[in-house]
Amino acid sequence: MSSRDALHLIAAFALLLSGVTSPFLAEAEEAGTTAEERSDWQRKKCDVYRQAFAEILDHVGREGVSPAFIAKNEAFIESGCLADVDACPQTKADIEVANGLTIASMNAGAASSFSPFRCRQ
Numbered sequence: 001m002s003s004r005d006a007l008h009l010i011a012a013f014a015l016l017l018s019g020v021t022s023p024f025l026a027e028a029e030e031a032g033t034t035a036e037e038r039s040d041w042q043r044k045k046c047d048v049y050r051q052a053f054a055e056i057l058d059h060v061g062r063e064g065v066s067p068a069f070i071a072k073n074e075a076f077i078e079s080g081c082l083a084d085v086d087a088c089p090q091t092k093a094d095i096e097v098a099n100g101l102t103i104a105s106m107n108a109g110a111a112s113s114f115s116p117f118r119c120r121q
Contacts, residue, residue: 038080045110046081052104053077056097064093073101076116088119 038046053073062070072087079085089098098117105114 038082042081045105045108045114046077048108048110049081049101049105049115050077052101053097056100056104060093060096060100064091065097066091066094069094069097072116073097081114081116083116084118085116086118086120087116088121089117 057065057070069087069089069091072085076083076085076087087098089095098115102112102115102117106112
């Protein structure tokens with residue numbers, strides 16, 4: 001990772017924490033990367049996320065997890081973890097799943113901003 005990329009990542013994370021959309025993230029989305037064009041690292045992060053999502057749902061169960069939250073996460077995974085889907089955890093079970101996914105992703109080396117958890121409304 002170049003120092004410029006590291007600075008962009010730090011800025012994006014800081015903006016995420018402040019609730020402001022990052023221009024660097026928008027720039028990456030506008031570049032139009034497709035699931036087929038993902039780097040090995042992007043594929044690995046998505047594989048970890050996919051596996052963690054299945055395991056957490058098996059552990060927590062689907063009761064109390066909102067159908068919209070499940071659908072948004074499935075859409076994120078189907079996109080190769082590239083889609084901007086705004087998976088907003090609403091229920092206690094949604095939050096438990098989101099926390100587990102964030103921890104699993106971060107344990108694999110992904111930034112917390114990798115996840116699709118956004119509540120813009």
